[in-house]
Amino acid sequence: MMMQDDMALVRAFAVERSEPAFAALVERHVSLVHSAALRQTGDPDLAGEITQAVFLILARKAPSLGSTTILSAWLHRTTGYAAADAVKARRRRQAREQEAYMQSTLNQPEADPWAQLAPLLDDALAELGETDRAALVLRYFENKTAREIAAALQLEEAAAQKRVARALDKLRARFARRGVTLAATVIAGAVAANSVAAAPAGLTVTVTGAVMKGAAVAASTTTLSKGALKIMAWTKAKTVIVMGAVILTAGTAPVAIHHWAAGGGDQGNQFTIAPADLAVPAEIVTRTVPDGRQSVQVHLQFTKAKADEFRKFSRAHINQQTRLLVGSKVVAQPYVRAEITGPEVSLSFSSVDDAQAVVDLLTKR
Numbered sequence: 001m002m003m004q005d006d007m008a009l010v011r012a013f014a015v016e017r018s019e020p021a022f023a024a025l026v027e028r029h030v031s032l033v034h035s036a037a038l039r040q041t042g043d044p045d046l047a048g049e050i051t052q053a054v055f056l057i058l059a060r061k062a063p064s065l066g067s068t069t070i071l072s073a074w075l076h077r078t079t080g081y082a083a084a085d086a087v088k089a090r091r092r093r094q095a096r097e098q099e100a101y102m103q104s105t106l107n108q109p110e111a112d113p114w115a116q117l118a119p120l121l122d123d124a125l126a127e128l129g130e131t132d133r134a135a136l137v138l139r140y141f142e143n144k145t146a147r148e149i150a151a152a153l154q155l156e157e158a159a160a161q162k163r164v165a166r167a168l169d170k171l172r173a174r175f176a177r178r179g180v181t182l183a184a185t186v187i188a189g190a191v192a193a194n195s196v197a198a199a200p201a202g203l204t205v206t207v208t209g210a211v212m213k214g215a216a217v218a219a220s221t222t223t224l225s226k227g228a229l230k231i232m233a234w235t236k237a238k239t240v241i242v243m244g245a246v247i248l249t250a251g252t253a254p255v256a257i258h259h260w261a262a263g264g265g266d267q268g269n270q271f272t273i274a275p276a277d278l279a280v281p282a283e284i285v286t287r288t289v290p291d292g293r294q295s296v297q298v299h300l301q302f303t304k305a306k307a308d309e310f311r312k313f314s315r316a317h318i319n320q321q322t323r324l325l326v327g328s329k330v331v332a333q334p335y336v337r338a339e340i341t342g343p344e345v346s347l348s349f350s351s352v353d354d355a356q357a358v359v360d361l362l363t364k365r
Helices: 002-016 019-041 044-064 071-106 113-117 121-127 130-141 146-153 157-177 184-194 203-212 219-249 304-316 352-361
Strands: 255-260 270-273 283-288 294-301 321-326 338-341 344-349
Touching: 002 019, 002 044, 002 071, 019 044, 019 071, 019 121, 019 203, 044 071, 044 203, 071 121, 071 130, 113 184, 121 130, 121 157, 130 146, 130 157, 130 184, 146 157, 157 184, 270 304, 283 352, 294 352, 344 352
Parallel strands: none
Antiparallel strands: 255 270, 255 321, 283 294, 294 344, 338 344
């Protein structure tokens, strides 16, 4: 299987510095990386530099990648880090241009779905949890079968199919929040057909030479790889730090969504949530919005019975403000926003620490 072969090649490079192994990895995945970089920057030259930076990072990180790593998903995520670092200075201007572009596109009744999706795809994928993102990359970037996806994610085949369908629906919802309303089948077809285009001729040789033979690399490429590595290290360290703090402070306080009227307490209007109420584990999704702020959400997918209960609760308190309580403490200021999409509720937080504390309390022990 190709995914197992990927990690065999990674190990061969990590242990033996095998140039054929690394060249095979580059040839196999360079188009995926370059396509993602080009979507996120809109600059072919910058996309080429990002592609080199990503494979330099792979060369550096190869010894630390586990045997269960889904390399295509790892490369897509690393491309996102490198691209984010590359376009940081241009973010505000690009946001204004993108808004104008999307408005003009949406005004066209026969707009090409891919033209609407491409500028938003990678940010929308970055908002998903790791398993959902991997499922979509495997299915629609690499055209893997349900059986291959199941093997990669260590699931039953039927469960893998459900995971892809559920992840696709989450992706559709994220596009809808950005003003692009398309059916899941249309999104699936457009992404499958367009997400990976052939990389420029010669890029495979350039990337392999930069890693294996120490060929000259532009200073900007080196800067990109260092910047992306810093983001990756900080993301990992932040998770470890927050988890340590949560273990010490979370305790066993109940988690509850609280509806309240301005100027009043309404302490009885609480919707308590327990680990058993969740169909899948709660997950945190963070992203950087165009103005540079960090968006932090916790996604809860309720069981059917709990989802029905929550809809009734929300309808009963539709004109009241919403926040989240852990015990008697308000953990989000000024309010938690609960967005209902089928059985899924998205809770917005002001910090990763608060979000992680809630996720920890809602994790079965």
